[in-house]
Amino acid sequence: MPLVVREITRQTPDIVSIRMQNADASPLPAWQPGAHVDLQLITRHERQYSLCGDPADVASYRVAVRREELSRGGSHYIHAFLREGATVWVRPPRNLFELGEARAYLLLAAGIGVTPILAMARHLASVDAEWRMIVAARTRDGVAFADEIGALGERATVHVSAEEGRLDLSTLLGTIAPGTDVYACGPAAFTDALHALAPTLPEGSGIHLERFVPRAREFSPNEAFTATAARSGVTVDVPPTRSLLESLQGAGVAVSGSCLRGVCGSCAVPVLAGAVEHRDSLTTDDDARVIYPCVSRARSGEALVLDV
Ligand code: FES
Incomplete structure (x- = not known):
């Protein structure tokens, strides 16, 4: 548009x-x-x-x-x-970062990560949900939308690390009530720290992260594999030097991509058969039947069948 x-x-x-x-x-x-x-x-x-x-x-x-x-x-x-x-x-x-149903919400943002979190806070306030928001910034003049955060009332607070020290995420998550879902967005160090703390959350609580950059992980060297686009009737050979997305697009299969780094979700394709090595930063379940072909590949060179 x-x-x-x-x-x-x-x-x-x-x-x-x-x-x-x-x-x-x-x-x-x-x-x-x-x-x-x-x-x-x-x-x-x-x-x-x-x-x-x-x-x-x-x-x-x-x-x-x-x-x-x-x-x-x-x-x-x-x-x-x-x-x-x-x-x-x-x-x-x-x-790809939808608010789900929860008994209560803890919204956390660092830096520019305030953008989706601010929209969530405004919505939760409008439906009278149980919520709290903390926006972390290094300095006070680094807080975007400070007026709008202030207008949300005492449930929304700003933590300035230059004045108050680093936000202690471990202590913060240790205080949340069971059934509270955490939604967070911010730079890699912030989201990685929260990801590492996910196992410490109380029962019935979950953590939902929006990342700007891929999660840092190591994978074994790329292997060649084949992928069949079932609806297009096309089978492609994916060499170690090409992504599955490039191979599908090269064969004329209509799959679009945007970030090409496994963080935006725009290239999602349903998987009909075959084991996937999920290399993206969106998938939370290793058995998920959706692949992000810009970065993810077949596991151990297995053949994949895709619903595209
Ligand atoms: S293009 Fe963004 S996740 Fe694949």
């Missing part, structure tokens, strides 16, 4: 928020907290950004973009060149 940038607001020295609309301000596809959109810039960079506005505002999408020191181009372009009135191409929202 071509959307017009209506408003760019500096949230912190490193973060700007961008509000976009249809040219005639007509309604956009609906979304729920946790959803993200893919933004395509004239530089041909495509990036995923969590929606952080109000789902009830059907005419606008709002995202926030942090200037990355090692930007691959997208965040640099947005900070340096994107202006109000420009057109950006946006794919409709997708949600």
Whole structure:
């Protein structure tokens, strides 16, 4: 969808928020907290950004973009060149970080990770749920949407590590009541620390993480395997040097990808047969029957049959 940038607001020295609309301000596809959109810039960079506005505002999408020191181009372009009135191409929202049913919610964000968490907090407040939100930042001027966080009342707090010391995640998770689900978004060190603490959660509680970068793990060297796209009637040989996604696309099978790093979920394909080595950062169950072919492969060179 071509959307017009209506408003760019500096949230912190490193973060700007961008509000976009249809040219005639007509309604956009609906979304729920946790959803993200893919933004395509004239530089041909495509990036995923969590929606952080109000789902009830059907005419606008709002995202926030942090200037990355090692930007691959997208965040640099947005900070340096994107202006109000420009057109950006946006794919409709997708949600891989949905809020589920829980007795209570603990929402945790660090840095730019506040974007999906803020939308969740606003929603939980509106339905009178039992929730708490903590937004961690190194310095006070590094807190994006500080006014909006403040407007959520005393359930929403900001933890500034330069003033209060590092947020003690272990102690924090040790205090939650059974049945509380944790939703968290932030840089790798933050989400990795929470992932490691998941076994310490009380009964009936779960942890849901949204990552910006892949989980650091090591895998055995790539092996060749074959994959059959059952609906397309195509079988491809996947050599060790190519991803399954590249091989499928090269054979004309309609599978799209975006991040190509196993974090966005856009390339998901259902698996009909064969064992998968899940190398993505989304799958939590080793037996999951969905593969993210941008990074995941067949286990031990087994043949895969895919529903595509
Ligand atoms: S393209 Fe993003 S998970 Fe595969």
